[in-house]
Amino acid sequence: MTEAQDIYIQLESVSKAYRVAGQTLPIFSGLDLAIPKGDFVAVMGPSGSGKSTLLNMLAGIDRPDAGRVRIGTHSLDQMGEAARGSWRAHHMGIVFQFYNLLPMLNAAENVELPLLLKPLSARERRVRVERVLDLVGLAGRERQYPGMMSGGQQQRVGIARAIVADPGLLLCDEPTGDLDRASADDILEMLQTLNQVLGKTILMVTHDPQAARCAKRTLHLDKGVFVEEARAAE
């Protein structure tokens, strides 16, 4: 049983609908979710079940129509857009399916981007970038451009960029969806290390059952509710 004070991510009675061509498309109606700090949660569900909508609300990119989205001590649903953007930059890293690297920047420059929002000297930024690139196994590849890297290497750069500002929370949107099995397994092992060794709380949307098995918990989203939950043996 999760004690209230341990809860890090909390959705309370969240409702969300889209309006398409004059019609209302309900996605969530009274959705609840509680995730403690340090958890590693996989969210699975059929296409269109609302997984990206959930991630967007947790990232503060989108807002619920009703209900509360709380992360740590912050209620994202009560914050304006600028405050949510600033909150995101300081507390959250996002890992994307297709890496979202800027092709004209090399690996180090891509990883450095989130640090440009912080009051750090160029030297401090370089030290942090080198440290995280080393952590993801890319020491020596700082000057390589995304176009010269494999998908697995690009995703390592994506993970380095997501953690360089040392956020407590990582949101991963199909992080292995574009990778072969071996590269996917490397990335999953890396996420497990970030969770177990560095204590990052991770929420990962995935279609891959093997990826979900690496998480501590799997939530299945169907028709706007979590219908099943499995917890890995501790």
Ligand SMILES: Nc1ncnc2c1ncn2[C@@H]1O[C@H](COP(=O)(O)OP(=O)(O)OP(=O)(O)O)[C@@H](O)[C@H]1O
């Ligand atoms: N901005 C939007 N405007 C209108 N409808 C939207 C919008 N975003 C998503 N939808 C619709 O809401 C539903 C849920 O979309 P969402 O992307 O959250 O699902 P998903 O579970 O992530 O799907 P997938 O696994 O295919 O990525 C879908 O029917 C989608 O077409």
